[in-house]
Amino acid sequence: MAVLDIRDxxxxxxxxxxxxxxxxxxxxxxxxxxxxxxxxESGCGKSTLISSIIRLMAPNAQVGSGEVRFKGTDLLAxxxxxxxxxxxxxxxxxxxxxxxxxxxxxxxGQQMVDIQYRDKKPKAEKLKRxxxxxxxxxxxxxxxxxNQYPFExxxxxxxxxxxxxxxxxRPALLIADEPTTALDATxxxxxxxxxxxxxxxxxxxxxxxxxxxxxxAELCDEVVVMYAGEVVESGTVRDVFxxxxxxxxxxxxxxxxxxxxxxxxxxxxIPGNIPDLxxxxxxxxxADRCDKRHKxxxxxxxxxxxxxxxxxxxxxxxxxxxx
Amino acid sequence: xxxxxxxxxxxxxxHLRGGIFSSAGTxxxxxGVSLDVxxxxxxxxxxESGSGKTTLARAVAGLHHASEGxxxxxxxxxxxxxxxxxxxxxxxIVMMFQDPIGSLSPRLTIKSLITEPFRIQGMKxxxxxxxxxxxxxxxGLPPExxxxxxxQISGGQARRVGVARAxxxDPKLLIADEPTAGLDVSIQxxxxxxxxxxxxxxxxxxxxxxxxxxxxxxxxxKVGIMYLGKLVEEGATEEVFVRPQxxxxxxxxxxxxxxxxxxxxxxxxxQGEPPSILxxxxxxxxxxxxxxxxxxxxxxxxxxxxxxxxxxxCHFPEIWTRExxxxx
Numbered sequence: 001m002a003v004l005d006i007r008d009x010x011x012x013x014x015x016x017x018x019x020x021x022x023x024x025x026x027x028x029x030x031x032x033x034x035x036x037x038x039x040x041e042s043g044c045g046k047s048t049l050i051s052s053i054i055r056l057m058a059p060n061a062q063v064g065s066g067e068v069r070f071k072g073t074d075l076l077a078x079x080x081x082x083x084x085x086x087x088x089x090x091x092x093x094x095x096x097x098x099x100x101x102x103x104x105x106x107x108x109g110q111q112m113v114d115i116q117y118r119d120k121k122p123k124a125e126k127l128k129r130x131x132x133x134x135x136x137x138x139x140x141x142x143x144x145x146x147n148q149y150p151f152e153x154x155x156x157x158x159x160x161x162x163x164x165x166x167x168x169x170r171p172a173l174l175i176a177d178e179p180t181t182a183l184d185a186t187x188x189x190x191x192x193x194x195x196x197x198x199x200x201x202x203x204x205x206x207x208x209x210x211x212x213x214x215x216x217a218e219l220c221d222e223v224v225v226m227y228a229g230e231v232v233e234s235g236t237v238r239d240v241f242x243x244x245x246x247x248x249x250x251x252x253x254x255x256x257x258x259x260x261x262x263x264x265x266x267x268x269x270i271p272g273n274i275p276d277l278x279x280x281x282x283x284x285x286x287a288d289r290c291d292k293r294h295k296x297x298x299x300x301x302x303x304x305x306x307x308x309x310x311x312x313x314x315x316x317x318x319x320x321x322x323x
Numbered sequence: 324x325x326x327x328x329x330x331x332x333x334x335x336x337x338h339l340r341g342g343i344f345s346s347a348g349t350x351x352x353x354x355g356v357s358l359d360v361x362x363x364x365x366x367x368x369x370x371e372s373g374s375g376k377t378t379l380a381r382a383v384a385g386l387h388h389a390s391e392g393x394x395x396x397x398x399x400x401x402x403x404x405x406x407x408x409x410x411x412x413x414x415x416i417v418m419m420f421q422d423p424i425g426s427l428s429p430r431l432t433i434k435s436l437i438t439e440p441f442r443i444q445g446m447k448x449x450x451x452x453x454x455x456x457x458x459x460x461x462x463g464l465p466p467e468x469x470x471x472x473x474x475q476i477s478g479g480q481a482r483r484v485g486v487a488r489a490x491x492x493d494p495k496l497l498i499a500d501e502p503t504a505g506l507d508v509s510i511q512x513x514x515x516x517x518x519x520x521x522x523x524x525x526x527x528x529x530x531x532x533x534x535x536x537x538x539x540x541x542x543x544x545k546v547g548i549m550y551l552g553k554l555v556e557e558g559a560t561e562e563v564f565v566r567p568q569x570x571x572x573x574x575x576x577x578x579x580x581x582x583x584x585x586x587x588x589x590x591x592x593x594q595g596e597p598p599s600i601l602x603x604x605x606x607x608x609x610x611x612x613x614x615x616x617x618x619x620x621x622x623x624x625x626x627x628x629x630x631x632x633x634x635x636x637c638h639f640p641e642i643w644t645r646e647x648x649x650x651x
Contacts, residue, residue: 041507042478154596155372184371184534185578186593193592211508214580237584255508256582257537263561264541265519267512273477 001072003173003205004030004053009066011048013058018278022048026066026231027303028224030173030205035196037220037237038209039252043274044226046209050177052076053207054091055083071172088115092166096178098159102150108134108161109146115165133164138194156187160194167198174199174206180215192219213256217241225249228274228285231303235310245312247290284315292316325398326359327528328383328496333357333392333402335378350600352378354552355392360496365522365529367539367560369575370549373597376532377421379549380498383530384418385409396496414444414492421501423481427473433459433484434469440491458487462517479510486517493525500532515542536575540564548572551600551608558633568635570613570643591647607638615643 011023023045030036040046051057053068055075068075070091075083095101103111112130113123127146134142137160150158159179166174176195180188196219199206210216216223216237223240225233225248233246244250253259254268272289275281281288283298290297296315304317335353353375360366370376381387383394385401394401396416401409420426427436434455441449456466462483473481482502489497502518503511519542522529533539539546540560547557548571556569567573570591577591593612598604604611610620617639625638 041509156596184597185536186371186574187596189578189580189590189592212580213508213582217582217584217586218580241582241584252509253582255512257512257535257541258579258581259583260541265516267515267541269512269516270509 002029002031002069003071004207005067005069006049006053007067007069009049009052009068010064011045011052011057012062012064014060014062015278020277021064021280022061022229022277023052024229024280026226026229028231028234030207031222032172032205033199033203034221035199035206035208035219037216037223038207038226039211039213039216039223040226041211041252041274043228043277045229046177046226048229049226050093050175050207050209053175054087054093055080088171089118089169090171091173091175092169092171094159094162094166094174094176094179097182098155098162099182101162102158104150107147107149108153112146112165112168115168129168130164133168134161136167136198137161137164138190139164156183156190159183159191163191163195163198167202167204170202171204174204176206176208178210179208181210181212188215195219213241213253214258225252229277230285230313232286232314233310233312234303235306239307239310243306243310245306245310245317246286246314247292247316248286249312251291284313327362327397328360328530329393329395330359330379330383331357331393331395333379333382333394334390335375335382335387336390348601352552352600353382353389354600356547356549356552356554357392358547358554358557360528360530361544362495362528363522363526364545365531365543367543367546368530368532368549369534369536369539369546371534371575371597373551373600374549375552376549377500378552380418380500380530380532384416384498385412386418414440415495416498417489417492417494417496418498419485419489419500419502421504423478423485423505424473426485427481429473431472432469433471433473433476436473437484437487437491440488444492454491458491461490461521462487479506479513482506482514483517486514486521490521490525490527494527496528496530498530498532501534502531503533503535503538511538518542536564536579548575551598551603553608553636554627554634555609555637556633556635558635562632566644568630568633568640568644569609569637570615571609573647574614607636615639615646 006026006028009023009026013020013022038046063076109127109130113126116126131142131146134145139145139157139160180191192215208220220237223237224231227248233240233249240249244253251270257267270289284301287293287297301313301315303311303313305311306317333353333356334351336349336351339348356379368376378387382389389402437458438451438454455469459466459468464483503514506514543560546560546563547554550571556572563572567576574591574593591614595612598611606621606623607625610616619638625636627634627636
């Protein structure tokens, strides 16, 4: 069974200009013990999706339709008290900026004890557990480090502490929102490796959000590509990265300079901008930037199956089959 | 012909404020850097947070004071140059700052922003409307943008405005600090292509500061890798990418995962965290994290060794490069 199963989720924001439709009919699953990556650029709806899962949405957000099923039950139907009990125990998060996730005036040990407030254990035991977690994420001399304040740690270490705190309760689902973006490349590699090891050990499902295609390729089992509030492609990392079925995915992969082996003065780009989400275009959401645009693109494509477990919202797939 | 910009043994030193029980000290954010930027060429400075790359760039632009060494631009010494003199030079040496929206005043229109350099330099004879049109067209923005405000444009467009403003006075040297940081992959190429095109058209020399090696590969002629305020390797870009001579360069290259799940990983893992420049390691400053460390590395400071296409600061590149080749 999937840990997380999002079905047909639509979320909009009311703005002075009208309803901004940030997510439209989004479906995706995180199978138990798997790492699923979400790739997408600014404005693709990643943040709205995360806030819908943990139900920490902006006041002007409305859920139009859909379900967010966690271990089989819909989170959108839970009460606020039930959600609060879930966050941090069953579902936890690692945020992008490790410099701002900790309380600057409390020691790391104190913060790690505080988040175990649900357990009726003596403090000494909680501290022991905190030290174990720090050791697990590779912080040397953890007992002594518990007495230090966040500013005494580097960015990479703070992000590791954030991961240790997120995994402390052995959650069933970890949501990592660009956890390595603020870190240097050599530290990014360390964190990714550590995250994978911990995930193996704890066996939780991970939803990993990143715009860094290389990191997704290395870490994730499956990948979901989002564009302007829709899922345009999903499948195993191997299928999607080797045989992208949606022109947006293909173009995005082409644009990654890590992909281009021969030195060039002219790098590929995707011309144009994402469409206005208040006045949506009629047909395919990517049509006006797509180099494979044709007649059929005036109507909205369904998510077609390119091969088993690999789907994309492009008319070309259906046309190839009928041809 | 001598280089447009010659940086020689430059130190940028900051004074630390002492606490009640500790005495004030100094740190060298840039610690003895020498490099040349040739006319019409692009030099990339690569390094991670705290490597001193931005401090070096700001020293060249006159925004930090170099404590030692010399920075010679077209035969003129920039270190200790009076501010009034430097102001004249800012027609020729311009800097593009990292944060695209933050570096544009929210209260000024795009037109006033990109024509501000003319006002600052007291060039009253210019037709500012015509200049604004010329500059916007040059960076590929529609002329109507002149009347907009920064909050009405996207991040990518704000970068273009930054380029237009930097190039308003037809400079000779452009210093671009992280020109693609925070941009989506699909438009990062646009920015780099724009810089490359303008360089060809205007004959600009560009000093580009970045932590992203992939960006550097395609648009620079020469590249310098910085670690703890020093260059650890320098050379012709393609050469550095294909045959790195310093383990840190190799680690940076390997830390750029390709978007391919089956890619052959030549993973070089660094141990631990970068040391603080308050406590520089003895010997080779990279030895605390180096995967190929030898006994000698913690004792002897490696010399800056030049070879056919560049230079490096490593005791035994020939030993570990052979090891790496054998492994791959």
